[in-house]
């Protein structure tokens with residue numbers, strides 16, 4: 037049957053309803069906007085609201101009618117009290133005294149009048165561990181540890197709950213992590229008052245040095261008297277402010293934790309995909325979870341806020357913008373979870389239940405789906421094979437109904453499969469090219485404030501590529517004997533085959549997140565079975581109805597899931613550094629998400645009249661959004677809400693020669709750009725035109741002559757900017773290395789005893805010179821044992837006690853020539869929470885930044901010395 041006669045056949049018997057939609061054997065073209073609108077409406081009215089839905093917060097007035105429940109208003113009060121202390125940097129009075137006092141007083145209040153035993157312990161600890169290539173060393177940092185246990189228990193199985201009350205110098209740390217501290221305090225209050233007994237004790241760790249980074253959790257798990265009894269962990273952190281806390285890491289290898297999470301949780305929000313992304317270092321953050329896992333082998337659940345990451349680690353991370361509903365969300369969950377896990381039989385013998393990974397995800401925040409990795413493998417394989425089988429059966433039916441030989445149909449399948457693969461490839465290339473183009477024309481991050489631009493720029497481009505290839509194929513093979521309705525079905529079946537094969541491949545590779553592809557196949561196959569059973573598959577257009585109905589649930593779910601994903605990631609592009617082209621990354625994300633959400637939707641466009649015009653219309657939307665991106669709407673930043681980040685260190689640098697004479701001394705602003713748009717500020721600030729790249733110093737000076745103390749900054753240090761300026765005012769406690777003694781151990785070996793004193797954040801870089809080799813030292817042994825590349829990097833910070841640190845180094849020179857110098861020390865000092873040290877010049881410089889910039893100012897020093 038030619039397409040002409042096919043058209044006649046369809047025209048012959050249209051009923052009223054069909055007449056409105058169908059013209060010939062295609063859908064009338066003007067239904068295309070409604071088709072797009074339908075999916076957009078589902079996204080906007082179901083997926084997005086589900087992503088942001090919070091429970092009704094309970095107030096103190098509700099307390100009587102809601103005994104034994106978490107009261108959001110109380111948590112909110114806790115947070116406001118904590119945040120009113122100001123930024124709580126390790127070593128500052130606010131952190132070491134004020135916050136400690138406030139928390140201790142609250143704990144004493146909770147202690148009085150409870151039927152449980154409550155013990156409060158203030159831990160002051162010193163220690164060190166190796167973090168990437170740096171020795172992270174701390175002295176006298178503090179933790180407040182509170183243990184709540186049933187009366188007269190002798191249980192030695194504790195549940196650990198952790199959050200941190202310290203903050204970065206930049207901001208008040210309301211979201212990160214005051215909100216979780218406040219929630220923990222309220223949970224503790226409810227537990228203390230409750231007459232529902234706990235079976236095992238719960239240790240609440242109010243962690244005093246997380247931003248430092250991760251020192252206090254190390255101090256607790258390696259040194260505290262209760263650490264060895266902690267058999268499971270709930271870690272609570274934040275890279276945002278508000279929203280729902282997501283469970284993004286579990287275990288590892290403890291499925292019983294997820295089982296208990298599912299049982300207990302009131303408002304589930306969890307994702308295996310988050311876990312895989314996090315564990316493969318796609319997310320530029322780290323949490324205490326890793327420390328507890330690696331240094332204490334404590335399995336656990338890691339949860340965090342990710343919403344509104346724009347304010348994370350800035351001065352806008354305020355308590356006022358933290359929604360009360362978020363407290364209720366986390367509080368309800370945490371209270372139930374603490375009870376569930378502390379009372380579970382598994383915690384008492386967790387090693388016995390330590391087997392296998394899990395796959396978990398919540399469905400729209402309604403309920404949690406959870407199964408083991410083995411079950412996942414079985415499920416993936418069965419669904420993929422069944423999908424392939426049903427598609428094969430559909431091909432056979434197609435042959436029977438059309439009278440075309442099966443071999444010919446299979447040949448068409450082969451062609452269509454190639455076309456579909458090509459369309460995915462073209463669809464992927466186009467957004468990537470656009471991402472490169474946006475960056476090249478100096479328009480990166482245009483979607484930073486108006487994220488819908490991502491839909492208009494990258495998704496539409498992907499959809500265009502995905503649709504135009506089959507459209508051209510159908511156009512060029514118009515004379516095909518199969519009617520268009522059958523050919524579009526063939527295209528969809530081929531997409532399903534493609535997904536099934538991908539599911540199998542990724543399952544073999546051990547990627548747990550592949551469950552999303554499996555779900556896609558599953559729902560498509562259900563639609564296909566309905567079509568076959570009702571014989572609708574023989575019709576030109578009617579088969580679309582079951583197909584669309586079965587595509588709605590996965591679409592709504594994937595859109596929900598993806599919305600959360602984008603909400604989390606978009607703000608992160610403001611701190612991924614200057615080296616990453618954010619538009620390229622977003623283009624790749626858009627391809628992945630678009631493929632997942634709309635892979636079975638876009639091919640339906642071929643069924644419309646004027647399909648090529650409709651598909652080209654998508655490019656019209658891209659063009660329109662490109663024009664919008666050039667207007668102020670596409671300017672990434674907004675003051676207060678979507679700020680551009682900079683760290684500005686007012687630094688004095690002094691370099692000594694071998695005779696201990698100053699060979700170079702200068703002062704200036706050292707600026708670390710944190711996103712791709714440094715030039716926006718460079719063009720706006722007069723002084724910035726004087727900025728030089730630090731790059732050439734990296735070849736000449738130890739650690740580029742920079743006082744960096746965070747490992748994370750080292751990757752981008754070559755791009756950092758230096759602007760000559762007046763001398764900073766440094767605190768009285770300037771970093772100093774004193775040589776206490778220098779002794780010859782053997783003709784080829786020498787030992788230095790030294791003492792380091794200075795402000796509460798210091799960085800020490802050690803570079804052996806002239807063939808000398810570091811043989812031993814008093815620092816952590818790992819860098820020597822693992823042969824790290826010098827310069828060795830010791831980060832040293834202190835909390836309550838700033839006593840000098842004594843250390844020794846033992847170096848060897850095989851030639852025994854001690855006349856030349858042996859070692860160079862680079863010494864960085866930081867006064868990152870001393871507002872009083874900000875000079876008028878520095879203040880003027882900071883004020884010259886545009887109002888959408890959030891610049892963290894701090895005085896710093898760097899000195900190099902040769903021994």
Ligand SMILES: [Zn+2]
Nearest residue numbers: 212213273274
């Ligand atoms: Zn944090």
